[in-house]
Amino acid sequence: MEIPILSIVTFLPLAGALLFIFINRDKENLLRYLALFISIITFIVSLYLYFNFNAQTPDPQFVEKGPWIGYGINYHVGIDGISLYLVLLTTFLMPIVILSSWTYIQNRVKEYLIFMFLLQTGIIGVFVALNLFLFYVFWEAMLIPMYFLIGIWGGKRKIYATVKFVLFTMLGSLLMLVAIFYMYNLFYKATGTYSLNIFDYYRMILNPNVQVWLFLAFGLAFAIKVPMFPFHTWLPDAHVEAPTAGSVVLAAVLLKMGTYGFLRFAFPMFPDALQKFLPVLGVLCIIGIIYGGLMALIQKDVKSLVAYSSVSHMGLIMLAIFALNLEGIEGGIYQMLNHGLSTGALFLCVGILYERSHTRLIKDFGGVSKQMPIFSAFFLVCMLSSVGLPGLNGFVGEILCLFGVFKANKVLAILGVTTVILAAAYLLWMFQRVMQGPITNDKVRSFKDLNLREIAYLTPIVILMFWMGIYPQTFLRKMDVSVSNLVNQVNRKEAIFTEAKKENKPPVNMHVLTENEKDKDPIAKEDKESQ
Amino acid sequence: MTDYFWLIPLIPALSTLILVLFGQKLPKKYVSFQACFAVFASFAISVISFIGLLQTSHEHLPIIKNLFSWIYAGNFQADLALQLDPLSSIMTLVVTGVGFLIHVYSVGYMADDEGYTRYFTYLNLFTFAMLILVMGSNLVVMFVGWEGVGLCSYLLIGFWFDKHSAANAGKKAFIVNRIGDAAFLLGIFFIFINIGSGEFSIINQAIGSGAITQSLATLIAILLFVGATGKSAQIPLYIWLPDAMEGPTPVSALIHAATMVTAGVYMVARMNVLFTFSGSANSVVAIIGAVTAVFAATMALTQNDIKRVLAYSTISQIGYMFIGCGVGAYAAGMFHLYTHAFFKSLLFLAAGSVMHALSGELNMQKMGGLRKYLPLTYPTFLIGAIAIAGIPFLSGFFSKDAILTSAYANGQYLVWALGIFGAVLTAFYMFRLIFLTFFGNERLEPAAKSHLHESPPAMTIPLVLLAFFSIVAGYVGLPVVVGKNLDFFGRFLEPVIHKAHEVHLSLGTEWMLILISVAVAVTGIFIAWVFYIKNPKIPPNLVARFPGLYKILYNKYYVDEIYNTLFVNSTIKGSEIVYDHFDLKVIDGAVNGSAKATNFFGKILSYFQTGFIKDYALIFLLGAILLLGYLLF
Numbered sequence A: 001m002e003i004p005i006l007s008i009v010t011f012l013p014l015a016g017a018l019l020f021i022f023i024n025r026d027k028e029n030l031l032r033y034l035a036l037f038i039s040i041i042t043f044i045v046s047l048y049l050y051f052n053f054n055a056q057t058p059d060p061q062f063v064e065k066g067p068w069i070g071y072g073i074n075y076h077v078g079i080d081g082i083s084l085y086l087v088l089l090t091t092f093l094m095p096i097v098i099l100s101s102w103t104y105i106q107n108r109v110k111e112y113l114i115f116m117f118l119l120q121t122g123i124i125g126v127f128v129a130l131n132l133f134l135f136y137v138f139w140e141a142m143l144i145p146m147y148f149l150i151g152i153w154g155g156k157r158k159i160y161a162t163v164k165f166v167l168f169t170m171l172g173s174l175l176m177l178v179a180i181f182y183m184y185n186l187f188y189k190a191t192g193t194y195s196l197n198i199f200d201y202y203r204m205i206l207n208p209n210v211q212v213w214l215f216l217a218f219g220l221a222f223a224i225k226v227p228m229f230p231f232h233t234w235l236p237d238a239h240v241e242a243p244t245a246g247s248v249v250l251a252a253v254l255l256k257m258g259t260y261g262f263l264r265f266a267f268p269m270f271p272d273a274l275q276k277f278l279p280v281l282g283v284l285c286i287i288g289i290i291y292g293g294l295m296a297l298i299q300k301d302v303k304s305l306v307a308y309s310s311v312s313h314m315g316l317i318m319l320a321i322f323a324l325n326l327e328g329i330e331g332g333i334y335q336m337l338n339h340g341l342s343t344g345a346l347f348l349c350v351g352i353l354y355e356r357s358h359t360r361l362i363k364d365f366g367g368v369s370k371q372m373p374i375f376s377a378f379f380l381v382c383m384l385s386s387v388g389l390p391g392l393n394g395f396v397g398e399i400l401c402l403f404g405v406f407k408a409n410k411v412l413a414i415l416g417v418t419t420v421i422l423a424a425a426y427l428l429w430m431f432q433r434v435m436q437g438p439i440t441n442d443k444v445r446s447f448k449d450l451n452l453r454e455i456a457y458l459t460p461i462v463i464l465m466f467w468m469g470i471y472p473q474t475f476l477r478k479m480d481v482s483v484s485n486l487v488n489q490v491n492r493k494e495a496i497f498t499e500a501k502k503e504n505k506p507p508v509n510m511h512v513l514t515e516n517e518k519d520k521d522p523i524a525k526e527d528k529e530s531q
Numbered sequence B: 001m002t003d004y005f006w007l008i009p010l011i012p013a014l015s016t017l018i019l020v021l022f023g024q025k026l027p028k029k030y031v032s033f034q035a036c037f038a039v040f041a042s043f044a045i046s047v048i049s050f051i052g053l054l055q056t057s058h059e060h061l062p063i064i065k066n067l068f069s070w071i072y073a074g075n076f077q078a079d080l081a082l083q084l085d086p087l088s089s090i091m092t093l094v095v096t097g098v099g100f101l102i103h104v105y106s107v108g109y110m111a112d113d114e115g116y117t118r119y120f121t122y123l124n125l126f127t128f129a130m131l132i133l134v135m136g137s138n139l140v141v142m143f144v145g146w147e148g149v150g151l152c153s154y155l156l157i158g159f160w161f162d163k164h165s166a167a168n169a170g171k172k173a174f175i176v177n178r179i180g181d182a183a184f185l186l187g188i189f190f191i192f193i194n195i196g197s198g199e200f201s202i203i204n205q206a207i208g209s210g211a212i213t214q215s216l217a218t219l220i221a222i223l224l225f226v227g228a229t230g231k232s233a234q235i236p237l238y239i240w241l242p243d244a245m246e247g248p249t250p251v252s253a254l255i256h257a258a259t260m261v262t263a264g265v266y267m268v269a270r271m272n273v274l275f276t277f278s279g280s281a282n283s284v285v286a287i288i289g290a291v292t293a294v295f296a297a298t299m300a301l302t303q304n305d306i307k308r309v310l311a312y313s314t315i316s317q318i319g320y321m322f323i324g325c326g327v328g329a330y331a332a333g334m335f336h337l338y339t340h341a342f343f344k345s346l347l348f349l350a351a352g353s354v355m356h357a358l359s360g361e362l363n364m365q366k367m368g369g370l371r372k373y374l375p376l377t378y379p380t381f382l383i384g385a386i387a388i389a390g391i392p393f394l395s396g397f398f399s400k401d402a403i404l405t406s407a408y409a410n411g412q413y414l415v416w417a418l419g420i421f422g423a424v425l426t427a428f429y430m431f432r433l434i435f436l437t438f439f440g441n442e443r444l445e446p447a448a449k450s451h452l453h454e455s456p457p458a459m460t461i462p463l464v465l466l467a468f469f470s471i472v473a474g475y476v477g478l479p480v481v482v483g484k485n486l487d488f489f490g491r492f493l494e495p496v497i498h499k500a501h502e503v504h505l506s507l508g509t510e511w512m513l514i515l516i517s518v519a520v521a522v523t524g525i526f527i528a529w530v531f532y533i534k535n536p537k538i539p540p541n542l543v544a545r546f547p548g549l550y551k552i553l554y555n556k557y558y559v560d561e562i563y564n565t566l567f568v569n570s571t572i573k574g575s576e577i578v579y580d581h582f583d584l585k586v587i588d589g590a591v592n593g594s595a596k597a598t599n600f601f602g603k604i605l606s607y608f609q610t611g612f613i614k615d616y617a618l619i620f621l622l623g624a625i626l627l628l629g630y631l632l633f
Helices: A005-021 A029-051 A081-099 A110-129 A132-141 A142-153 A158-190 A200-202 A206-223 A234-241 A244-269 A273-299 A300-320 A326-359 A372-385 A393-408 A410-415 A418-435 A442-446 A452-470 A480-502 A515-520 A522-530 B007-025 B028-054 B084-108 B115-136 B140-157 B166-193 B201-206 B214-231 B240-246 B250-259 B260-270 B270-278 B280-299 B304-324 B330-357 B378-391 B395-409 B413-438 B447-452 B457-476 B488-493 B507-533 B538-545 B547-554 B556-608 B611-633
Strands: A062-072 A073-079 A204-208 A511-514 B063-073 B076-084
Touching: A005 A062, A005 A073, A005 A081, A005 A110, A029 A081, A029 A110, A029 A142, A029 A393, A029 A410, A029 B488, A062 A372, A062 B201, A073 A081, A073 A110, A073 A132, A073 A158, A081 A110, A081 A244, A110 A132, A110 A244, A110 A300, A132 A142, A132 A158, A132 A244, A142 A158, A142 A244, A158 A200, A158 B395, A158 B556, A200 A204, A200 A244, A200 B413, A204 A206, A204 B028, A234 A244, A234 B304, A244 A273, A244 A300, A244 A326, A244 A480, A244 B447, A273 A300, A273 A410, A273 A418, A273 A480, A273 B214, A273 B556, A300 A326, A300 B304, A326 A372, A326 A452, A326 A480, A326 B063, A372 A393, A372 A418, A372 A452, A372 B007, A372 B556, A393 A410, A393 B063, A393 B076, A393 B140, A393 B166, A410 A418, A410 B166, A418 B166, A442 B260, A442 B280, A480 B007, A522 B084, B007 B028, B007 B115, B007 B304, B028 B084, B028 B115, B063 B140, B076 B084, B076 B115, B076 B457, B084 B115, B084 B214, B084 B250, B084 B260, B084 B330, B084 B488, B115 B250, B115 B260, B140 B166, B140 B214, B140 B240, B140 B250, B140 B260, B166 B214, B166 B240, B214 B260, B240 B270, B240 B304, B240 B457, B250 B260, B250 B330, B250 B413, B250 B447, B260 B270, B260 B304, B270 B280, B280 B304, B280 B447, B304 B330, B304 B395, B304 B413, B330 B378, B330 B395, B330 B457, B330 B488, B378 B395, B378 B413, B378 B457, B395 B413, B395 B457, B395 B507, B413 B507, B413 B538, B507 B538, B538 B547
Parallel strands: none
Antiparallel strands: A062 A073, A204 A511, B063 B076
8 A cells, every 4th residue: 555645744743733732731842842853754754745756747646535524525635746845845844933933932832832733734734635625624724723823922912913814814715615615516516426626626617707706706715815915914914913933834835825726726717717807916916016015115013024025025926827827837836935935034034033132123123233143144145035136046936927927918027027126125124224234222232143043943944045046947847747737727728718709609507528528629639639 | 278167157156155154263364365366266267268269269159168957947948057258258357357456455455354254255256246247158147147246246335234324325236226137137038038048149149130120129228228227337327336435445446346337338248239230229328328427427526535536437437338339339348348447446446545544534635645655556546547537558548549439430429529528527537536635735634644554565566466457458459540450359359249330430530539539638637737736726716606516516416315305215205105094094994894894783683692582582483474474475
């Protein structure tokens, strides 16, 4: 029997959480070391996925399928070139996050770590699930630990921030749930079988009008998660109030669930509606990029500055994947990883400052570089990675994103390229006010430079930033087939609709392509012949 | 002999890496030795490669070394590849040659600075990035170097970052450059979309075979040129360079005079096929160059800060280089880039030596009569000034003359006239600087006078060497009037520079042009002599007579203030208003409002939840009756 490697990666943290229940809460250090150990083991196991990943096929790999509740609700997981790196990013960051909260979290360490583990399982589950119901379960399950992480270990306005975060997300996901049931029902009517398998849904040709509603329901859930303008206001609040580790996970992986959702569900299932909404979405992304950048410029709190920078960066990522071409989507996925690293790292840096000063207001700092030269170097690299300086990861993602957009729509690209200027402006200005200049606050004089633990968790991130910037082939080449498959899938379905419109056929209400029909599809045939 | 040219940028890179990782633990002496040695080794390989290149026939050019496949996704394909051809060879020689001398100078200049190791790390990193910029075989690699030198410039301008003004200047330089970079990036995208590659050789071929229309070529060329105006401090993006003088003086010499700021000129020369094909883009380049040359020179007239005068002078001189490129005389533009690297870095280093002698004094009004105290700095400074003023037999004369002659020959009389006017101003402000600093009565602060001393050999030897090159460097590109085929520089560049049409002037006209430019240079110097030696009362009288004009010039046409109001402050103010009134009140207000509304309805509903079964039963009954009624009627 094959090893269920994906399930191990997904549920190892959950097993850790279960184990923790039986450990005495007073043994805080044991808990910390054990948590670190489990998270590192999870990361190492997840590396197996990378090394054994077959870059030649678009089909999901490491697939596990088993009956669960029935009526189409099955346990079905697998990854492709799109989800592979998001899983790896999650497992890579978890040990770092645990190390970063080593001294930051002093009360209820046990519960804290348990929630961290639950969160990790939830996030990985979202990325590996191939059954819509399973996906939904993970999507919602992940909210609970996040709710507690902000609500218990957060700052002054933690309750407000938590409720806002949860309500926002719930609103989106409820609509998505309705849409899922609707599709479930449609599929049953058309085929007489129950299914929630996303590959079955990929084969559905839906009435364009129905698509619009379904796309809106799914899209809203994902857009809130990303967050796209104007659904972004929960993010700064959640970030400012969350503990460092919460912010890191939130920015690095949680937001990616939104972009991932678009790629995995909204694009291939509702291509016609997608085309209809593209102009609106493109404009919203541009607004997000510029608006987020401008808002970041004037924030007084470093954390909300980084939060608004996320709005801006995520706007570019969304814009790139809406370009619907290989360059844009690969760039978008690459930029998701970059944003995870650089914004995650920026939050870690802010956390380091907060631990020393218990403030995050920019005006309370100044001249920190003199006091903390090592920290200054790390902070500088993380900032430059976010600015998109060549040689670091951000550049590769940014140039591919912008190129993809440019290929699709020059006007949007010209507007989107302002991100290059804005990012430099808000980040360098922040760096200047926090790190440079004379020391104005006496508290700063007591700051100690990084300790070994802090260096230990920042170093892997910085190494990866350089690696991804200098040799992106390591990462890009395993995405190619999956991404081009996605692009083809969208284009092919779109072709069916254009043809129907051309021949003035009334739109089909609902139709599921059978395996045979797939071959009849004109574009598919051409593809086969050319191969 | 050209086999190892790709090592040229890698040696400083390796040195940087060692300094980053272990620099804090290494002894100071070793740090500077390694940093200097790395650049020297690169210089040696540059020389060897140059000799190898002379023996390579044109068909084998450019020599490309593909290090590895870098960014590949769909149509966007960029290798990390380096190339050696005459253009990049000249640039590597300048960057590593002048760079080495400045490294050595820095050993003396920075000796007592606590950031010694950090300084040399940045300096090596800069050398690496600059070499990548000039050696990249495609636009993307060039862009890497382009941004890399921008970063080093940011780090080095803000080297003394605990000084508010230094940190500010570094940030300003980076952000202003980014505006140009955004345009550069769009230019790259246009090229990739229409030509399918960023490789220079493929681009040139494609343009030759008509892959793009002339108007598209103009659009692309202008976008690239906007990038160049950022990096090379031309109108409208020049404003960062004067502030960049906050950095250590050797940095100003290396980055903000000899190498980085000329990158825009290099880029335009590199893309000469595109610019020539477009035609109108070329005119834009020439006019921006000419206007900048005069505009910056006028701002240099009234400045009292010795480094700022040189900074405006640099902006002005780069304007001349762009005139060269714009009128199609790319070789002349490159020639001026090459001679300027010597005399301008000489001027900066000599200014640094003056500052060193006066414990950091920058104000020329507090100098005067220094020539007897600084027996080496003074003559070398003077040589630099003569060279830049365009006095015959020194390097600056030959290169400036080549540019202006080409402008005239191409019928660009307005550009030529602006160039001539700029030349008077150049000679004037340069000798104003010389006279105020080294002649006249001593106006020193007592503290500065107490330890007035000539600089150590580590600083003076580079000065002497640079002075030597400022004299002789021009002899590789002699004008036609001296003899045919003596323009070795131009001929060496021929394989790279696309020659559209050459206009030949009669020898008589050439002589006349030379005489005019010599005459204006002498006039400029003479006026400076009258103003500052013969009759020092004239300048204050002039200021009294034209206070408005003086104020405008002294305040640099208020361009910084205008930009700040128009772009910086309005953006920040606007964003603050939007944040307070839109983000918090409208968007977030809607969110909170709907939460409150929900809460309100929840409360109303809760009135019905009385907890008494009889109430529920009543409601149930009412509902059932209503439903029944609905069904029946």
